């Protein structure tokens with residue numbers, strides 16, 4: 001950063017600067033006459049950015065990476081200012097300010113800023129307008145970020161292939177569902193589902209056809225549940241249906257329905273040629289008093305094992 005002179009000796013005029021918009025008072029220009037001008041070569045950072053000063057860009061352009069960080073860069077163009085908030089609350093300016101091209105800035109020391117605010121209503125009004133604009137812009141950015149965060153959160157809870165909830169979702173949601181069931185004293189059932197001889201299906205028809213079969217099975221499960229139930233891909237070719245407020249007998253009916261529909265579901269690969277149907281084995285368990293989510297999963301797993309042992313394509317309890 002190189003000091004190049006003073007504002008009074010420069011060709012710049014206050015009417016071109018946002019903070020002095022609509023102010024045609026020679027006293028304001030006079031108050032700025034001995035304020036320094038500095039040159040910031042392209043790529044260089046404003047080193048004394050930690051000091052509470054007001055900078056007005058006269059030529060060039062700046063990138064300001066604000067407190068929101070993470071690539072949230074604001075571009076400052078000639079006539080615009082940075083640092084006004086630091087001057088007002090006398091706090092360090094933590095923004096990283098870098099010249100995007102060779103730039104020239106007017107530096108106004110905090111005492112001078114206050115002098116201008118106290119002495120000229122127009123400056124105070126313009127400053128309020130600038131701050132209001134910044135608050136609005138920051139709020140809009142935060143809202144966008146919040147929406148994006150929610151979008152990625154949803155994405156991180158879904159299985160990319162089948163669109164069902166994934167294991168991360170299960171780890172987060174199942175303990176809550178168990179706690180709620182305990183508090184309400186209502187039943188909670190879980191159906192563990194495993195596609196039969198899926199290795200053979202993959203080996204015979206290829207992995208892509210296997211993916212299509214997984215999607216078809218997921219579609220059967222999703223379509224066969226109530227809106228209050230949850231369909232999860234537990235891992236590989238294992239899926240799960242979580243049935244809140246559902247006693248064992250009703251859960252068995254649901255599992256039976258899914259088993260029949262899976263047996264009948266058409267599976268297509270990319271060539272749109274129908275492939276052999278896949279079947280599934282189902283293990284049903286209902287939350288017992290004192291049981292936690294782990295115990296519930298283990299009980300459903302054990303029931304699934306019994307269905308496999310009994311010949312597959314059926315329900316185990």
Ligand SMILES: Nc1nc2c(ncn2[C@@H]2O[C@H](COP(=O)(O)OP(=O)(O)OP(=O)(O)O)[C@@H](O)[C@H]2O)c(=O)[nH]1
Pocket residue numbers: 161194195196197198199200202206207208209210211214235236237308312
């Ligand atoms: N196409 C495809 N296959 C998968 C995916 N995830 C797991 N698999 C396959 O699923 C198969 C599971 O095989 P096993 O665990 O031996 O079970 P199985 O052949 O279904 O046998 P049983 O469960 O005893 O009926 C393996 O071949 C895995 O490669 C996937 O995302 N896509």
